[in-house]
Amino acid sequence: MRLGVDILGGDFAPEATVLGSILAFKELSSDVRLVLIGNEPEIKKICEREKFDPSNFDYVHTTNSIGMGEHPAKTYQQKPDSSIALGFGMLKHGQIDGLASAGNTGAMMVGAVYTVKAIPGVIRPVILTTIPQVTGTPLVLLDVGINPDARPDVLCQYGLLGSIYSESVYHVENPKVALLNIGSEDQKGNLVSKETFQLMKEAKEFNFIGNLEGNDLFSGKANVLVCDGFVGNIVLKEAEAFYTLLKKRKIEDDFFNQFNFEVYGGTPVLGVNAPVIIGHGRSNERAIKNMILQTRQVIEARICEKIKDAFNNVE
Numbered sequence: 001m002r003l004g005v006d007i008l009g010g011d012f013a014p015e016a017t018v019l020g021s022i023l024a025f026k027e028l029s030s031d032v033r034l035v036l037i038g039n040e041p042e043i044k045k046i047c048e049r050e051k052f053d054p055s056n057f058d059y060v061h062t063t064n065s066i067g068m069g070e071h072p073a074k075t076y077q078q079k080p081d082s083s084i085a086l087g088f089g090m091l092k093h094g095q096i097d098g099l100a101s102a103g104n105t106g107a108m109m110v111g112a113v114y115t116v117k118a119i120p121g122v123i124r125p126v127i128l129t130t131i132p133q134v135t136g137t138p139l140v141l142l143d144v145g146i147n148p149d150a151r152p153d154v155l156c157q158y159g160l161l162g163s164i165y166s167e168s169v170y171h172v173e174n175p176k177v178a179l180l181n182i183g184s185e186d187q188k189g190n191l192v193s194k195e196t197f198q199l200m201k202e203a204k205e206f207n208f209i210g211n212l213e214g215n216d217l218f219s220g221k222a223n224v225l226v227c228d229g230f231v232g233n234i235v236l237k238e239a240e241a242f243y244t245l246l247k248k249r250k251i252e253d254d255f256f257n258q259f260n261f262e263v264y265g266g267t268p269v270l271g272v273n274a275p276v277i278i279g280h281g282r283s284n285e286r287a288i289k290n291m292i293l294q295t296r297q298v299i300e301a302r303i304c305e306k307i308k309d310a311f312n313n314v315e
């Protein structure tokens with residue numbers, strides 16, 4: 001297995017990305033090879049400073065990156081030698097098995113959709129996050145930001161994508177899929193959520209249990225929770241705010257410590273032909289390490305293959 005890591009992506013690159021790669025290497029088995037995409041001499045310099053053998057990594061040299069403030073689509077095309085564009089080129093041609101980056105999220109989605117491309121049948125790829133629940137099994141929440149406006153048929157597909165992820169990664173049998181809404185009753189919500197509810201209710205590809213209110217987010221009533229990216233991103237950042245608030249008040253709690261973005265490392269892109277993980281822009285070395293480990297997890301779970309199989313069988 002070969003994992004591509006964008007060393008130039010993120011607010012603290014290349015320091016955090018190299019250190020995170022070193023930490024990940026120490027936890028990965030010998031059959032996993034990390035391919036670092038970035039300034040090779042600079043990477044090796046950091047490795048040597050840390051007394052780490054740089055030959056433990058493979059390298060694709062570039063000094064060009066896509067900045068956080070640059071236009072994703074235009075810059076992706078204008079910088080074919082950027083670390084993100086090179087990574088997607090390698091992913092497309094099978095030179096790596098997965099790509100992880102804490103760089104420009106928009107550019108990562110451009111690469112995912114236009115280079116790796118969506119799986120046939122998937123209307124819109126989606127990004128997800130996991131929310132801790134009192135049951136111990138994480139809640140898969142999608143979308144969390146890439147599609148702020150989503151049609152009912154797109155939201156219905158999220159139910160299937162999230163169900164496959166929950167079953168494959170967290171080994172949940174027949175995951176319970178819910179729709180985030182302002183009430184649990186069938187007729188609650190705005191026009192989009194009402195129509196989405198009907199489509200999900202009629203779907204045979206996943207186990208839809210109905211609407212879920214925000215106050216049941218951590219209850220364990222559902223394994224997968226569907227919403228548009230506008231709402232999902234607010235929920236995600238509110239969860240992160242809880243963690244920050246508790247830290248400021250010097251309150252330690254094992255459950256709420258799981259809200260720290262460093263723990264989950266990155267956000268998988270579901271619905272494209274190869275494993276792509278997007279990390280938080282402010283990722284430190286711990287977050288980078290977990291992003292890399294998550295990439296390995298998604299590859300081993302064969303998420304992309306299972307989604308392809310599922311959409312081949314969708315009526």
